[in-house]
Structures are given as C-alpha cells and as structure tokens.
Amino acid sequence: MQNKYRLMSPGPTPVPPEVSAAGALPIIHHRTPEFGEVFTRVNETLKKVFLTESDIFTYSASGTGAFEGAMQNLFSPGDKVLVVNNGNFGNRWVKMGAAFGLEVTELVYDWGAKADNDEIADALATDPEIKAAICVLSETSTGTVNDIEGFAKVTGNAISIVDAISGLGACELRSDEWGVDVVVAGSQKALMTPPGLGFVSVSERAMRAHEQSTMPRYYFDFTAAKKAYAKDPPQTPWTPAVSVIIQLDLALQQIMAEGIENVFERHVLLGRAAREGIKGMGLKLFGPDEDLNSAVTAAWVPDGVDGRQLVRGIFRDQGIQVAGGQGEMEGRIFRIGHCGYFDAYDIIATIAATELTLEALDFPVELGKGVGAAQRVFSKSGAVA
C-alpha cells in the first residue's frame, strides 16, 4: 500500500495548510502600503519569537546566507572570533569565518557532545582580543542543543552570536533576558514557513560593532536594511521573497495563537517522546538524553543494519522522510526532525515506521514497544488527553 508523504526531516519542515495555501496568493508589489502592513506585522511578531527588542533583519536567503550577513556586518578582516564546533554547522561557521579572513579560534567537541561553557570562558579569558563568540543553539547534524543561557553568561565583553537556524521557535531562547547579542535564524524550521528567508537580530552593542566593521558587503548590509525599514511604508532594500514573507506572516500568527511558551513545551514533549520511542525499540540515542534536545532526535543505527537502507526504507516503504547522518556520521546515525509544525501523532507514526522498517531489515524489534513508550510521554503530560 502507498502511504502519505510525511516530512520529518530537520529542515525544511512541513508547513501548516493555511501557510501552504498562502503560497498561492497573488504577488503584491513590495514597496506598497499593502506589503508594508504585512512586513511591519512580521517584524513586530518576529521580536516576540526571538524574545528581543533588537532590530531583526529579514533576508531573502537561506540561514547560511543570513549568517554570512552577520559575519560581514560585525567584523573586519583579521578580527578574532571564537567558534564552538560540535557538529556540521559549527564546523560551517569555522570555514565561513576563515573564508572572510577572520582569525578563528575553534573549540572542537565530539559530534553529539555539548559545548562546555567553562571552556568557552577560559578561551575568552586567555585571549581578550577575541571580539565575538559563536555557538549553535540546536546542532541539526547531531540533535544536541547547547546551553545558550550559560553561553551568554560567559561571553562577557565578546559579542555573543547564536546560530538558532534550526532551534528558534522550538528550543527555549530568551535573547534579551539571557543577553544574546545576535541571533541568526531561517524560515524553514520551527517558523513553519517554506525555505527562502534568513533572519539576523542585532543588539545595540552589536550594532555599534557593525559601525566599526570594514568587511566588504552590499546585499546583506545592515545599514541598507535599517534605512529601508525606516521608510514609509517599511520595506527591504532589494526585492524580497514576497510570497514567503506573506506565508511567514500567517505562520507567525499561528505561533502567537499557540503561545511561544506552549510552543517550547510542545517541542520538549515531542523530543521526549521521540527519545523514549527510540530507546523503547531497543536503539541507542546519539547525544545527551535530555529535554534540552527538543528540535531533532538522533539515534545510532544498530549493528547489523545498513544506515542508508534504514533511512531509505523509512522513506520509500513508509513514506516518512527522516534524515541520515551528515559528514562523519553518514550511515552511522539517523535523525528525526520535530522542530516546527509537528504533533504527537507525527512522532508516533515515525517511531512506528522505524519499527516496521527495522523488522523488514531483519533487526529484532517488538512492534509497538517503542510506540508505547512514546505514547506514555504524551499520556503522562495530558497532551493528547
């Protein structure tokens, strides 16, 4: 039998039907009061999701593009930055920093391990010339979520930059309360919107660093964005992805209707259920078994099973798109994404599909055991009462 297509990857993620439908609305011009109204609401609502009063710039680009914007706007060639590298994305910011002529101090951790904030504090104390520290919130490649509250505490005079591309709107991140200067995010994860938009929030302190920065830039220039935002109607300096912004507007309204605190709690439950499901079917988690990891759940492919066959089987035979490992973990782990528009039955279906695929691959599994463990998480919480 043919199953429905279910996207359970860590990004892009499925979008709510209302958000999908808005993708079919007529294109409107981006320098009109009509678009200005949407854009103003998007900017105001983004602040309630980022939990910041800072300016947030919306770019037509992926999260990687927005991160490039942060680097170009905050630094000058030769500036020293500290980058926490505990996975594929931390590693990407190391490479990007090097590409733009920054002097990168790298704190490397095993994939799956959490960053150690004491070590970050030590590294910054050792070299007071380090201008900024970069850490990933949810490391999509491993499922591990770093302790950003602690990170922001130890960064001191250094500008704190958080890659929240796959975490924002899923994992707790209180930008202003915790003192995070710069948060980079993307539309296609927990913001429940198609890919195509990247965001950067910029604290006043970071904006002062921008004013000193000499890195060449144009498309991602903060000053050009700020100037266009201040126009009447508010706009972007270059033609934005109008249809995706209109979709984002609706997705943000849905997040507001659920309540950001409820969104955080829902993700904690989704992550807990995914982990219990994995353990319940006899597999081992990759990375810490803790509630912090609420965006992506990664598990080891068990001995005797081909990791690529497992991921392909869950997709080809069961219709559920989970992700394999990236980089050094390719074929060794698999990942279930649950940041964004996901509920209890998405997790239950994915755990059930994993059990069925393992059975098909002759791995000993008791059907329903992992599912039951996931169900009990929701039962206890009253989430599906």
Added chain:
Amino acid sequence: MQNKYRLMSPGPTPVPPEVSAAGALPIIHHRTPEFGEVFTRVNETLKKVFLTESDIFTYSASGTGAFEGAMQNLFSPGDKVLVVNNGNFGNRWVKMGAAFGLEVTELVYDWGAKADNDEIADALATDPEIKAAICVLSETSTGTVNDIEGFAKVTGNAISIVDAISGLGACELRSDEWGVDVVVAGSQKALMTPPGLGFVSVSERAMRAHEQSTMPRYYFDFTAAKKAYAKDPPQTPWTPAVSVIIQLDLALQQIMAEGIENVFERHVLLGRAAREGIKGMGLKLFGPDEDLNSAVTAAWVPDGVDGRQLVRGIFRDQGIQVAGGQGEMEGRIFRIGHCGYFDAYDIIATIAATELTLEALDFPVELGKGVGAAQRVFSKSGAVA
C-alpha cells in the same frame, strides 16, 4: 466600483495561476531524488531561456544577491571593471563594485539614454587592464534596453557581464551566440515566478577567472554550487527556496510551451502597444521609441499633473499597480512593466486606466484615443485575431 488588482509593475510581476497554485504544494526535502528531478529539469530549461550551454547557478536571493555572487566569484580586490551606468541599476553595480574594493571605471549616460558601444570599446582600449565590462540589458528604472549584441562584440578580452534581471525571458538575449560570458537574472520578472531566486550563468572563460579570484565569499561561491550540482541527486550547497524552485519549474515549462522566440515577439508587441498607447493619449515617451524596449515602458508625467498622484490614482482608483520614477526621476516619470505574464488586454487596461486617471486629474485627454492606438498594434500583428 472596486476593480481587480492588476500588477503592472516592472517587478515583481504577476505569475500564471498554475505557478501560483504550485506555491501551495507540500514542501519536499531538497536532498532527495524527488527534488533532484525538479532541479535537474530547472537547470536544463534555464539554459534554453538563457540560450547558453554554460553552467547556471540558482541562488536563494534576489537578483542583487546573485549579482553580488558574480562580483565575489570573478574578481579580486583591486581588479578594474568598467560599468555602464545609464540608470538606477547600472548605478547600483557601480556602488557594489566600489563596496567590494574594485576599481570601477564608470561610463555615465543620461537616464533614458542607451549605452554607446563605441565608447565602451574606446574605454576598454584605453585601459587594457580592465578585466570585465558590466552592462544592464533592460534598465528597469528607465525602460531603456541596451544593445547587448553590440556590447558583447566590443568587450574583446574583457569578461562581458550582463544584468538581465528584468530582461531575461522578455528581451532577446542570445548569450552564447552573442558571446556574453556572465548573465545575471531573477525569478520575479519575465520568468513569471515569485521573487526569491537569482541566477548567474558562467561561461568557461568566466569560470577560469573565478579560479583566479581571491575575493572572500561563501554563500554565493561558484565552486560550492558546482560541487553540489554534480552530486546525485543534484542539489544546492545550502537549503534552497524549495517552493519557489517548484514554481519556477512550472513557469519554465510554460515558457517552453509558448516558445522562447514567441515570447520575445510577444514582448515586442506589448512594448509597441504600450508606447503607441502613451503617445496616442498625448503623452511623451521617456527613452527611445524603439522595439528593443520591450520590458518596461516609461513616460513623462505631463506638465500640470503630479506624478505621485497619477501613479496613486491609477492604483487606488483603477486597481492597476504601475510604478513611479526611481531616484532622480521620482515624480517625473511613470513606468508600465510588461515583462513576463502579460497579454494584449493587460496593456489595453493599463492605457485605459491611465486615460481615466488623467481625466480625473483634469488633464485634457480623449478617452479611448490611446487605447485605440494600442489596439491597432495588436490588430495589425494579428496577435488577437
């Protein structure tokens, strides 16, 4: 009475209903055979619209972002480039070149005037160190289309770079036949797709320049794109705007169904009808009255009429979104965009709305005179027989 919303701006432009509808399709993962199939078809079809065998890189960014990619990938700081500046967009590439540390030789023309290819040849002969020459195909700010066939002839050893953001798929541009090295385009104009994608085609000669280039880059890196395109399934290095690419795929199929030569001819007729309509109602064209100008028609706001009131009236009272002047032409000219999904009745409606608005502003106009002139263009051509 309330009229329908008609987008007659030079970008973004309206998209066909099938393309709109595809914006509501479920999001698929970008590293799957399903997406690879779409992406392969898009890449192959883009070549038939660019009329090139060169690699074409698709970026999640506006055309300005894609242009930044061209600059970052082809040059090293201090490189000399020639930029033709005959409007707002030529002017933008001058500023962008300066921002990235290029030594820019600027050939400035009055807004509305065409670039003089003999002068370009002279400038290149005077300084043989100039590495590349940049010219806009359709200067959106004025409606003037430059003679790119002639431009490519005179560029000689310099790499020829054409901003075809608002021209590609409307105005004749035979990249390989004419010998254009690099063509930059965007999704939101004649490609009949929502904004959010930018494109750069790169000839072999330009790719060799890329290999010598030391400009810092990451997000727009040609080499990263080329490597990802070569994977199985073909993909982008970073998460692309999946939904816009799926829409582009459909739009490109529509362009292929109409036939690129027919698309060029349709735009020539649309431009001719718009110009005859403007002249027929007693207004003066801005820029040359020639068939080359097939993407945007610009006209002087007549004496005694407030340009902002005219544009606002055509939009607020008639529902038709035309554009005012940009930069130094703000309030002095107005522009009708007809690059992309436009037909005879879009032009007829716009000319009629302009007549009605002029009448409402007490400017003497004989209703139907401009419309009749536009109709005669279509009647003669047999286009609406």
